[in-house]
Amino acid sequence: MDKRIHMPFVAAAAVLLLAGAAVAGPTAAPHDAYLYIGWPNDGQVLPAGQPFRVWFGLRNMGVAPKDVKFPNTGHHHLLVDTDLPPADQEIPSDRNHLHFGAGETETMLELPPGRHTLQLLMGDDKHIPHNPPVSSRKITITIR
Amino acid sequence: MFREIALAALAAASLASASAAGTPSPENAEAYIIWPPDGAVISGGKLWVRMGLRNMGVCPKGVERPNVGHHHLLIDTELNTEGQIPSDRNHLHFGAGETEARIELPPGKHTLQMLLGDHDHRPHDPPVFSQKITITVP
Numbered sequence: 001m002d003k004r005i006h007m008p009f010v011a012a013a014a015v016l017l018l019a020g021a022a023v024a025g026p027t028a029a030p031h032d033a034y035l036y037i038g039w040p041n042d043g044q045v046l047p048a049g050q051p052f053r054v055w056f057g058l059r060n061m062g063v064a065p066k067d068v069k070f071p072n073t074g075h076h077h078l079l080v081d082t083d084l085p086p087a088d089q090e091i092p093s094d095r096n097h098l099h100f101g102a103g104e105t106e107t108m109l110e111l112p113p114g115r116h117t118l119q120l121l122m123g124d125d126k127h128i129p130h131n132p133p134v135s136s137r138k139i140t141i142t143i144r
Numbered sequence: 145m146f147r148e149i150a151l152a153a154l155a156a157a158s159l160a161s162a163s164a165a166g167t168p169s170p171e172n173a174e175a176y177i178i179w180p181p182d183g184a185v186i187s188g189g190k191l192w193v194r195m196g197l198r199n200m201g202v203c204p205k206g207v208e209r210p211n212v213g214h215h216h217l218l219i220d221t222e223l224n225t226e227g228q229i230p231s232d233r234n235h236l237h238f239g240a241g242e243t244e245a246r247i248e249l250p251p252g253k254h255t256l257q258m259l260l261g262d263h264d265h266r267p268h269d270p271p272v273f274s275q276k277i278t279i280t281v282p
Contacts, residue, residue: 055196063203
């Protein structure tokens, strides 16, 4: 069933990609979409060696797993210690760019002692940021 | 695109009717109301309800995937996990994958409770629901 839903969308996405401008992804986002980190707070100091929960807050937009094309939705990506990636390309998947392609709306994270930045970025069904991109403010936390 | 989804939903519906059990939920799935806290007093009665979900994902209605569902917010009503979740002013559906709900309540005491529904708006097996909280609008 996955494949059946998947294939027409690949074609649709490819067409949109060709037609779209290079500065943003092919999927439109609501203009009032608001993405934020519900927890931890900016400047939070957290104890080392203990995983902590990160809440993904999203308003005026919905969550859908990867590969699901549904208007005004996307899936969460948590950027750790990195800047926003290019807005017209697939969000990298590595230890600095965590993907939540199963529609998760929170996660547990453990980071080494020191200062770290966290930022959320929505990706569309193909992991590409929306147009306009929907990202949260970047926060800084300290683990010690 | 919508025909694809409708076909998938239809296929899923016929699958569901073939077996008595609903869509399985992960054993450790947990729904909870992040905000407001139980006992909160909300002056003005307008609030955002933040809907929390652990060990499970959010997915819009009509899309069948493992370990996902969409949120329903039950207001001033009892939990019923049998059959399709009604859609009325006491049962708000978030079929577009929303994880926060803007609501407005008249003065008085109100209860809030979350219940996850599958692609077909039916509670999972076992059902995934939050604790019921009570808030007051002065």
